[in-house]
Amino acid sequence: MxxxxxxxxxxxxxxxIGGLTVVKRFLTALPNENIIYFGDTAxxxxxxxxxxxxxxxxxxxxxxxxxxxxxxxxxxxxxASSVAIDELRKTFDIPIIGMIGPGSKxxxxxxxxxxxxxxxxxxxxxxxxxxxxxKFLDPSVEVFEKACPLFVPLAExxxxxxxxxxxxxxxYLNELRSKEIDTxxxxxxxxxILSGVIQKVIGPNVKLIDSGIASVEIVKEELKKxxxxxxxxxxxxxxxxxxDIPTKFKEIAELFLxxxxxxxxxxxxxxxxx
Amino acid sequence: MxxxxxxxxxxxxxxxIGGLTVVKRFLTALPNENIIYFGDTAxxxxxxxxxxxxxxxxxxxxxxxxxxxxxxxxxxxxxASSVAIDELRKTFDIPIIGMIGPGSKxxxxxxxxxxxxxxxxxxxxxxxxxxxxxKFLDPSVEVFEKACPLFVPLAExxxxxxxxxxxxxxxYLNELRSKEIDTxxxxxxxxxILSGVIQKVIGPNVKLIDSGIASVEIVKEELKKxxxxxxxxxxxxxxxxxxDIPTKFKEIAELFLxxxxxxxxxxxxxxxxx
Numbered sequence: 430m431x432x433x434x435x436x437x438x439x440x441x442x443x444x445x446i447g448g449l450t451v452v453k454r455f456l457t458a459l460p461n462e463n464i465i466y467f468g469d470t471a472x473x474x475x476x477x478x479x480x481x482x483x484x485x486x487x488x489x490x491x492x493x494x495x496x497x498x499x500x501x502x503x504x505x506x507x508x509a510s511s512v513a514i515d516e517l518r519k520t521f522d523i524p525i526i527g528m529i530g531p532g533s534k535x536x537x538x539x540x541x542x543x544x545x546x547x548x549x550x551x552x553x554x555x556x557x558x559x560x561x562x563x564k565f566l567d568p569s570v571e572v573f574e575k576a577c578p579l580f581v582p583l584a585e586x587x588x589x590x591x592x593x594x595x596x597x598x599x600x601y602l603n604e605l606r607s608k609e610i611d612t613x614x615x616x617x618x619x620x621x622i623l624s625g626v627i628q629k630v631i632g633p634n635v636k637l638i639d640s641g642i643a644s645v646e647i648v649k650e651e652l653k654k655x656x657x658x659x660x661x662x663x664x665x666x667x668x669x670x671x672x673d674i675p676t677k678f679k680e681i682a683e684l685f686l687x688x689x690x691x692x693x694x695x696x697x698x699x700x701x702x703x
Numbered sequence: 704m705x706x707x708x709x710x711x712x713x714x715x716x717x718x719x720i721g722g723l724t725v726v727k728r729f730l731t732a733l734p735n736e737n738i739i740y741f742g743d744t745a746x747x748x749x750x751x752x753x754x755x756x757x758x759x760x761x762x763x764x765x766x767x768x769x770x771x772x773x774x775x776x777x778x779x780x781x782x783a784s785s786v787a788i789d790e791l792r793k794t795f796d797i798p799i800i801g802m803i804g805p806g807s808k809x810x811x812x813x814x815x816x817x818x819x820x821x822x823x824x825x826x827x828x829x830x831x832x833x834x835x836x837x838k839f840l841d842p843s844v845e846v847f848e849k850a851c852p853l854f855v856p857l858a859e860x861x862x863x864x865x866x867x868x869x870x871x872x873x874x875y876l877n878e879l880r881s882k883e884i885d886t887x888x889x890x891x892x893x894x895x896i897l898s899g900v901i902q903k904v905i906g907p908n909v910k911l912i913d914s915g916i917a918s919v920e921i922v923k924e925e926l927k928k929x930x931x932x933x934x935x936x937x938x939x940x941x942x943x944x945x946x947d948i949p950t951k952f953k954e955i956a957e958l959f960l961x962x963x964x965x966x967x968x969x970x971x972x973x974x975x976x977x
Contacts, residue, residue: 582856596867673753
């Protein structure tokens, strides 16, 4: 790659708006980088879809970002990371960073008693994506997984302090609490929105791992290694594309990103599927 | 239409599996009819998508059913009914029955004090689909609407008796309770799964309207009027098509249909979109 490649944007895609919690981490840690975000809101959620469908959609999403000339792609969707990352790496010749690897490495750095919990969508958990990676990296670790399908709609409702949310978190996390885990991976990009509730229910001695934060560190390393870190000394720009603009989209997007979202462009699905 | 048209199946489509609660009503009320069901599980939910997307998908779903030679189409999805039914009727020349009309008529038959509540997805409620229809049919009726986005994932979790479900129902229905409604329309095909909780929280004096039950009555009338009621004297058959078979699909489908679901066929999305 030549010198100007470092000026290219970082591409980030997700099945919907959850990946905006990851964008938020990038804006903080790599403020001079340009970001192109694509949220596949017309086809969300990926978590309840079959593996072949998730792979097909992920390839389309990545191709869209490449058409915007990105220098690296972050798969800010745990389902797509767990199901499609090998296929993406096989197909495209730029750094591709998922959530599973970075989140797993961060969890292993943190755990003292080698008992790690993982929560995520049904798809992520039924694939055992984090468990496999954690055990591959450290066969002595014990992993306890739990699917928490209601956390996504709770986050999108913005119910971050309601009784019902605590009740549901109790229901889901009770089992993990009894396993005496000391580290809990938030294996879905929506979950950082509920981290207050999750921390309170799981207890103060359990360290929460935000895979979005972990992925920024890996992206930094990768870009540095490839001489691709931006040399820009002013703030970068973010551009947001989605495949549909549903009811309440802006409100939820701003809750997730933690700041106003302007200039969202809708991409027609036909342009993705050809 | 000729004599044998009455032997053709009734087509029922939904954005996913919620419409199976409607199929359940048809199996009880019209046991001799053949049923072709199409659930667009690859593209569920419609409730969070824009109107133009919902119309496009609904036309594709109806075309798929017509390719199976159906004599009538039931739009067993409140979002599609509220957004796409005019376009469907303009495009296709067979009886097309939605959820909004039948549910509204049933509510008006039931209410004594002319105060009707409606609950549904964000899309159905933000379109005021039921409120508009109810007021069109009876301008003196007062309508109180509330979106309950968490009810769909709660139904799919099968959490029909949990504390958290009651807490969430309290949160959503509190406002409606204070309006002294005597009738409540379940404006989403998932909601009959939670009718026990909803009835308990809204109180015993409020009559719940299941639009699925209401739609069967209208379909019966329409078929009779057009000499299309099946003359078969044995039980009809049901065939199920879906655009994706996600994790836990069979389990949830059987909860919704109330009996075993066999022989589900996956339809490739490409065949819908051409």
